[in-house]
Amino acid sequence: MKKLIILCLSFFISSCSSFNLSSVLDITSLNPYEKQDDAFSIQNIWSIDIGNKRDYKTGVLQPVFMNNNAYTIDSQGFVSAINLLDGNVLWTASLDMEVSSGLSIHNKKIFFGTNDGMFYGYDIETLVNSYSFIDTLDFIDFLDNTALVPIMSTQLKSEASSPAIGIDDLIFIKLDDGDTTAINIEDNNLEWNYKGRNVPLSIKGSGAIGHQYNNIYVPRDDGNIISLVASSGKLNWLASISPRSGRNELESLRDVEISPVISDGVLFIGSYQGNLISIDILNGNIIWSRPMSVMSHFSVDDSSLYISDDAGYIYSIDRYNGDIQWKQKIPNNTQSTQTFIMNNYILSLSVEGHVIVIDKIDGKLLVFERVLNDIDVQINGLLQDKTLYIVSKNGRLNAIKIN
Secondary structure (H helix, E strand, O other): OOEEOHHHOOOOOOOOOOOOHHHOOOHHHOOOOOEEOOOOOEEEEEEEEOOOOOOOOOOOOOOEEEOOEEEEEOOOOEEEEEEOOOOOEEEEEEOOOOEEEEEEEEOOEEEEEEOOOEEEEEEHHHHHHHHHOOOOOOHHHHHHHHHOOOOEEEEOOOOEOOOOEEEOOEEEEEEOOOOEEEEEOOOOOEEEEEOOOOOOOEEOOOOOOEEEOOEEEEEOOOOEEEEEEOOOOOEEEEEEOOOOOOOOOOOOOOOOOOOOEEEOOEEEEEEOOEEEEEEEOOOOOEEEEEEEEOOOOOEEOOOEEEEEOOOOEEEEEEOOOOOEEEEEEOHHHOOEEEEEEEOOEEEEEEOOOEEEEEEOOOOOEEEEEEOOOOOOOOOOOEEEOOEEEEEEOOOEEEEEEEO
């Protein structure tokens, strides 16, 4: 497997400690700088075990949030469904597979890829039923004969490299060799395959293919993004985010490993060691471009982008011209991750598990308080009703209330 997992890159900070909810923090490991505005209350209200610890290979296995539930999968195929409102486990399933990409949900089915290049789909109702039968005498026979049979089992020409997306009867998968492929969910047949560029070294990412109407938008390891017609795989346009260049393969990394953000006819995307760009979604023309190394998902509102880079800054950037409106350095020489918008504030977390609250107008740092173990730089969490739902590297889904 050619994927360079992000361990060797400087922005990853590892952690191996485990905890329960009564000891969410190892107090002895706290960094010396803490900042807490008295106007805010930060509380971890629940924390649920969702399987194996997330390491440099599996930190990209991020949850899917849907209808007040979270759906998760770990590296060994342990699937969980959790109620976000109270943290209760709704059901679990052990699929016993070496999972490398996912999770995605479409048409009441879950989809994921495995290390051997297989791609699977399971009917959620089947998984729920298998969980409800766990106390019956015939449970083992039930599982062996009916319960956990996939509705899709397809050998891909290369390993799936990021979460898939679904539109109607098609599931779209970005492959490790640079191709993009579409599989028909109903018959498991290949609908089309778009040939990409196979680069010798790349980064494992959590960014999914973007889509709007009948078009999909595929970030690629060669530093480009393409727009394809979903039904046919026909190329609409190709835009260069960051051309690969450098003295060696590591310096040449320009991977686009975050999901594109589409807002009012404009697509925003960034790459590692490259650029942050704004693209006209109709024709692929670049509206503006700014040098910035981006590895974390970001947020957009009517006026600005709020984004972190791998140098340890959070920025507010004018969405129309790319100008920097403010930037805030994260304390302790650490890195911020995904950004969220909560009213007049920008929220984020550091890779060391600090909650970060910044004034959206002037960029003033208001809160820097550790509440979690370490988290992955490519977390793809959810902010809902002033609660952040985030996976930490010790294999737990956490709910953090911010008032």
